[in-house]
Amino acid sequence: MINLERLEQQLKARGCKLTRQRRAVLRVVATTEGRLDAARVCEDARAECPEIGLTTVYRTLDILADIGALRRLHLPDGCSSYAPASPGHRHHLICVECGRAVEFEGCDLTALVDSVASRTGFEVEDHWLQLLGRCPACQARRL
Amino acid sequence: MINLERLEQQLKARGCKLTRQRRAVLRVVATTEGRLDAARVCEDARAECPEIGLTTVYRTLDILADIGALRRLHLPDGCSSYAPASPGHRHHLICVECGRAVEFEGCDLTALVDSVASRTGFEVEDHWLQLLGRCPACQARRL
DNA sequence: TACTAGTTGAAAATGATGTTCAGTTAGAGG
């Protein structure tokens, strides 16, 4: 769960104005657990700010991804959703049934990265890792 | 580099006909190192089969991804390209400058996966890993 | 309060990909 006030501060620090529309999007982002996509965020945000348009949602999600509050998810059925991202944590574990996304930390890939780098001659700058699975609730529902 | 004959056999085994168009696409796929996207494949394939259309390229790439000969790449600038995939190997290392994609094997994530699974209660089914970096040629060009 | 740079939504543009459909063809079976 993301801290709403912190988000507002980050936006201000970035020179962004806090409009009614942006507040609505921030609230949705801060209170949603799991995947977010523009259409759904827009729909939810309209509860608080009925006149918000999809364009603005896209723009706001972009900013949030920029400041690191959201991270884009890449799933088998598409690459257009986001998940809340806490600072410092780097990866997501996503439930393939319900789409719930949780973060995890402590990926230690240094040995792997070093070995691949020396074998290929590449200079490895970044890595991108996602785990896919089934969350406890969906496991229970299957029994 | 992918084996052209093996691809043709795989297609046949799947009940696909080997048309001139498909042969052209296969040839491009088998002789390209690195990223492939539909538009580029189409352009290249026209050297061998000028009347091929984009539609057919999409359909053929789909089939190749299906049989595991291609794997979709997810990059910062988009998720619509593929890379040749040898059987058994699971991951790609991509050059952020030139887009060259090489495969690597030997990712041992069992410790990580186990730890995350026990911490979150998820049943982890699959993982997705990509490394991003700079290939030897692009490193040299930078000096 | 007045100002202005940042912001907004509707509409239109874009761009990748999917679908349709009437015509074509690979290749199995005679």
Next chain:
DNA sequence: CCTCTAACTGAACATCATTTTCAACTAGTA
């Protein structure tokens, strides 16, 4: 070799998510 038909094809069109445009609006500073 033929014949036949399911598989395949490309052009045109449909979709769908996302971006751009632009004139009107507004948060927040002075």
